[in-house]
Each structure stands twice: as C-alpha cells, then as structure tokens.
Amino acid sequence: MLAIYLALKEVWHSKGRFLLICLIVALITTLVLFIAALAEGLGNGNREYIQKLNGELIVYQENVDLSIPSSRIGRATTNALRRVGGVADVGQVFFSDATIVFADGQDDLDISLLGVEPGRPGEPPALQGHGLGRSRGNDVVIDGNVATRRNVGVGDTIILKVTQGTDEEFYALAVVGITDGRQYSIRPGIFVPYLTWDKVRPQGDEPTSQGDLVSNIAVVKLVDGNDVVAMAQRLEEQVNKIEAVDRVAAYEATPGYSAQQSTLDTQRYFTFFIGILVIGGFFQIQTLQKVAQIGMLKAIGASNLTIALAAITQIIAINALGVLLGAVGSLLLGLSFPPGIPIVFTGNAVLTAVGALMLIGPLGGLVSVWALLKVEPLTALGLAQ
Amino acid sequence: MESVLRAEAVTKLYGSGPGATRAVDDVSLAIEPGEFVALVGPSGSGKTSMLAMLAGLLAPSTGKIQIAGEDLTAMSEARRTRFRGQSIGFAFQSNNLVPYLTARENVELMLRLNGKLDRKNRKRTEELLIRLGLGDRMSNYPGQLSGGQQQRVAIARALIHEPQIVLADEPTASLDTERANQVVETFAALIHEQQRAGVMVTHDLRMCKYVDRVIRMMDGKVSHILSDRAEIDALATLANL
Numbered sequence: 001m002l003a004i005y006l007a008l009k010e011v012w013h014s015k016g017r018f019l020l021i022c023l024i025v026a027l028i029t030t031l032v033l034f035i036a037a038l039a040e041g042l043g044n045g046n047r048e049y050i051q052k053l054n055g056e057l058i059v060y061q062e063n064v065d066l067s068i069p070s071s072r073i074g075r076a077t078t079n080a081l082r083r084v085g086g087v088a089d090v091g092q093v094f095f096s097d098a099t100i101v102f103a104d105g106q107d108d109l110d111i112s113l114l115g116v117e118p119g120r121p122g123e124p125p126a127l128q129g130h131g132l133g134r135s136r137g138n139d140v141v142i143d144g145n146v147a148t149r150r151n152v153g154v155g156d157t158i159i160l161k162v163t164q165g166t167d168e169e170f171y172a173l174a175v176v177g178i179t180d181g182r183q184y185s186i187r188p189g190i191f192v193p194y195l196t197w198d199k200v201r202p203q204g205d206e207p208t209s210q211g212d213l214v215s216n217i218a219v220v221k222l223v224d225g226n227d228v229v230a231m232a233q234r235l236e237e238q239v240n241k242i243e244a245v246d247r248v249a250a251y252e253a254t255p256g257y258s259a260q261q262s263t264l265d266t267q268r269y270f271t272f273f274i275g276i277l278v279i280g281g282f283f284q285i286q287t288l289q290k291v292a293q294i295g296m297l298k299a300i301g302a303s304n305l306t307i308a309l310a311a312i313t314q315i316i317a318i319n320a321l322g323v324l325l326g327a328v329g330s331l332l333l334g335l336s337f338p339p340g341i342p343i344v345f346t347g348n349a350v351l352t353a354v355g356a357l358m359l360i361g362p363l364g365g366l367v368s369v370w371a372l373l374k375v376e377p378l379t380a381l382g383l384a385q
Numbered sequence: 386m387e388s389v390l391r392a393e394a395v396t397k398l399y400g401s402g403p404g405a406t407r408a409v410d411d412v413s414l415a416i417e418p419g420e421f422v423a424l425v426g427p428s429g430s431g432k433t434s435m436l437a438m439l440a441g442l443l444a445p446s447t448g449k450i451q452i453a454g455e456d457l458t459a460m461s462e463a464r465r466t467r468f469r470g471q472s473i474g475f476a477f478q479s480n481n482l483v484p485y486l487t488a489r490e491n492v493e494l495m496l497r498l499n500g501k502l503d504r505k506n507r508k509r510t511e512e513l514l515i516r517l518g519l520g521d522r523m524s525n526y527p528g529q530l531s532g533g534q535q536q537r538v539a540i541a542r543a544l545i546h547e548p549q550i551v552l553a554d555e556p557t558a559s560l561d562t563e564r565a566n567q568v569v570e571t572f573a574a575l576i577h578e579q580q581r582a583g584v585m586v587t588h589d590l591r592m593c594k595y596v597d598r599v600i601r602m603m604d605g606k607v608s609h610i611l612s613d614r615a616e617i618d619a620l621a622t623l624a625n626l
Contacts, residue, residue, distance in 0.1 A: 002497050006483075013485030013526070292480040299442055299477075300542075301470015301498050303463065377466070378442045380477050381433055381554055 002302070003309030011314060018318055021282045025322025026329060028275040029357050032268055033330040036349045039264035041342030045186035046260070047251035049114070052182060055091070055121035055219035056228050058250040062241040066253035068095055073218045073242070080239045081218055086231055088223045091120030092215035094194055096201040097187070099161045101170070106150055111143075112184040113160070115197025121219035124191060126177025129154035132193050133176075139196075140173040143188035144180045148339045154178060158190075162202040171200040185254070186342070220244065272356060280364030283315055287368040294372055295379030304373050311369050312362070319361025327354055388415035389549050389582045390439065395448035397434050397605075408434040409445070410605035416550070421576045421583040423593050426602035433554065435602065436586045440473060440552050441465045453549045470498045474543030474551040474581070476572075478558045481539040482527040488514065488538045489523040495546040506545070513541045517571060533564035540572050544579065551576060553585040557592060569595045590624035593617055 011018045064070040081090045094115030099108050116123040118132040132139050160171045182189040222231050232244040334345050397409040409431040424432045437443035441457045450457040482491045492510045496502040514523050517537040543551050557565035573595035576583040593599050601609040611617050
C-alpha cells in the first residue's frame, strides 16, 4: 500500500514528465500496431485467394519453384488428377492481370483476372447474387473489395481493359455475384468462366491455346481433408510432372510474400526492442537522479520491497496507460483510412501486440529496479561503503 | 536512569590489511532518554561513521550497538530496516524530504511506514507542525519551503513516530545563524520534553549550547567529553566570537 501511495504521489507530482513517456509508449504502440496491420493487410493482399480456396491441395507444374505465372497445367494432367483415388474434384485456375475502367470518371482499378471452372474448386462462393452457373458468357463474380472500392453491385456491368497484340481491347462483363475478399498479388480478384477468360485475357499476337486450354494451377479437393500430406505424395506419384502442396506452402511461395512478411516482422521486433530500451532508459535515468532520495527512504525505514514495488507500479501503470492510448488511437486512425489501403487490424494480431507491448515496461524497468535495490541507505549520510 | 542507546568498544575499519583506515577506534558511549548529545570534531574524525553505526546504517567491524536493549549488530538487514523505521528518528543534512510529498505527508510518512496513520496521529502531526511554526505550510511541497522550514519538517518527521532515539547529521549546515539557532533550540526542547535520546553530529560548536553533553572525536577516538553545563556554555560562547 505504501509502495502504491509513493508511486502515485510521485507520478502526480511529475505529471508532465510521466505524460511524456506515456506518449512515447503510445507512439511506439501505434507504430507496432500499424506494422502488424500492414503485415496483415499486405499478407492478405497476396494470399487471400489461395488461403480461402475450397480445395486442400494446389497442383503446379514440376520444377517451377511453385511459381504460378510459370506453371502450366493442361487438360490431360487435370483429367489424370481427377482419376486419382481420394480426389473429390479438381478445378483449373487461370491467372492474368487486367484493369477495370469506369465510364463515370472513377479511377481505373487494377485487378487479378482469374479464369475458373464453374462449379469446381477454384471458384469462390457468391455471397450476393449467384455463382458462374454457365461456363460461357460474360458473367463475372467480383471480389468484395472491388465492390467497396468502386461502388459496383450485382447487376452492374464492368468494363475490362486488356492489351491483346498491340491493341487495347474493352470487354463488358455482367456482375452476377459478389464474393468476400479474394485478392491475389495485391489486387482484388474477379472471376470469369475459363472460356471467357481465354477470350478477354491479355495476350500476344498468336493464340497460345490450340484447343487445349492450359491453366496455371489446379485446385484439388480431397475426399478426406485431413489426409493432405499423403495425398500430395500420391498425386505426385500417380500424375507425371506435377508438384502438389497445401495452401499455406502455396501462398508462402507467391512472389515476395515471405520476404515481405519477414521484413515487416523484423521491423516489428525492432520496434519492440526500441520500446524496451526507451522505457528502460527513461526509468534508469529517473533512478539515477533519485539515488540520494532512495537512500534517505531506506534509512528512515522503507524496505527494499516497498521501493521496488513502487517503481514497478509506476512502470506498469505508465506503460499500460501508454499502450492503451496508443491502441485506441491506432484503431481510431485506422477507421479513418480509405478502403484499398492495405491496413487490416485483426483482433488476434492487435491483442498479441498489445500483450507484448505490456511487457516492454517491466522488461525495460528491470535494470532500474535492480539499481534501486542496490542503493545503500548509507548514502543518506553522504557516505558510501 | 537506564541508557537507551549504548555503544560498546565500537571500531570501524575501512579496507583491510596494513593499509586499513580506522575510521572509528574503540569508542564506547551510553545515552539516556531525555539526553541530547553533540558529536563534534574535525572532518575525518569519524563522527559521521559513528552516527551511521548508531543508526544501524553501517555495521561496526568490532563492538556492539544496542538500542532499547536490542542488539543492532545481530539483526538481519530487513529486520534492521524495520527497526530503523520504528525506533529511530532521522534528520539529515540534505535530501531530507521526499520532494513529491507535502510537508504534512512527509511527516505522516513515518506513521504510514509503521502502520500508525490514524486520526489521533494525524492530529498530532498537525499540532507538531504548528508548534514548529509551519501551520500555514503543511500543504506545501519541499521545493516551496525555505531551508529552515525544510529542516523543521525533518525534525517533525524525526519525532512523530515516537522513536527511542533521534539522530541528526549536520542539521544546520545550510542555515544562517538565526535559523540554525531556532531549529536546534526547538529540536532540543522536543527531545527533552518527549524524553528521547538525541545525537547530533555538527561542526558548528555554537549549537552546543542546546545540548547536555559534547563528545569530541579525533582520529576515530573520543578525545574530550564535556558534560558540565558551564563548560558547554563556555565552549558555545567561545565559538560565537
């Protein structure tokens, strides 16, 4: 009780100084949370489509290092995959990029144009409207992000701009369904039947497909979703020239994904570390300034426990207040961001970061608490042993 | 009367071997309740080391120190800290008060330390501060008080928890003559009135006129003891010239 009394009296008496360190903690918190949100946002942008696929295994061409643009999976391979025991269904997915243009003056929007086999793995579920019921036609299911960023709804028509040969071509597609966030390569995805995809995708002068439509990957849905490892092996044994991996391995292999996530993680850890040093430094300087006063308190009968508890109370209270301020500030700031900025606060990431930030105070304060314990009451008399 | 503070053949060595310094060399003394003693002597005479040992802040190399029958040298560190809070009152030369507590809170700190902060004792704190001329300064922080006022708060703090002994280290060091006299005079009066045993280390011999005994130290040993009133007054008068 005495410890808390002393701790709070001191904080109240030096409000300005403690508020300053509180604000520093708040800023560090903001930085950590935003880096975490950015990691989440950018990570989502890269992995969302693959992560949410309705199949357990992703099949690539062999020896392409799991690179989607390099991988080629033909009809024959797909059929071979379908014949393997334990496979429930297989869907080919075709990747390319395009741009949606708007007649009403809204900015162009770069998207990932994905061709899917209607009704098969790879096609996302429509949350509004309906799915791609027919395998021909100009129907499109769009990523929820397109809908929120550019105000597009079911029943609207979007205009796709692609380069084919040396010409710019425009295709009108009818939005029949809206799915949730399905980004790939930091672009929202739009989904068309693969025959439509073959017609509207960007391409060179010569047609590349001679009857056999070659996709980039095949998505395999298994009969038993728990049998992923064994099934990957079986597919590779029974079908020539393929490599099968689970969804996590697939999105971690997307270009730049791992490098980006590890860079952001490094930043986050460094920020934590800086936080620990800043708090540690602040309280250590405070402690050094108070040596004589602490000596006096010990001389008149304050125990080491009281002195240490007072310091720890201060550190924890100031740290917690700073983290709370920072967290609330970040979330409010995050709300004010326009859609399309890859900042995503997820409950889990925020709680983990806040929990870890709550520790920077106690960790940083260890040195100063140790220093407080070492102060001799004898210093009150101007003597030292 | 029974001595409340007793030092027996106390020696303090700094360092070891042939190079060791004898800061205090075989000093014995006994002080009764209601007695105020001045410990004087030149710098390096060992008076501050002696005070530190009497306070339980420094362990003697040999010898024994007893306060109210309890052996300070035999206590554990934690027990000694608690004992200091209960049985000893302190007034230091500087850094005396907690800067973030008001005058009243500084005095009450001793009551909090001992779990004795009740209504009756709050009232006593108030009365003591009024007695010391700080009635209108109780809510001021040390930074808002003059040196003399701070010393008087320290005196109140040294006495409020009714300790057996009261120790002061150069309490007048930063004060002018008039304030120094005021502070020590009040201090002496309270020690006598409340029957505490008081020890004051000072280099200011003028302050000796308020004490009952003057112990002069020199090179770690007691060189002179004055306990005759006339002799003490003569010393103080001489110092005043």
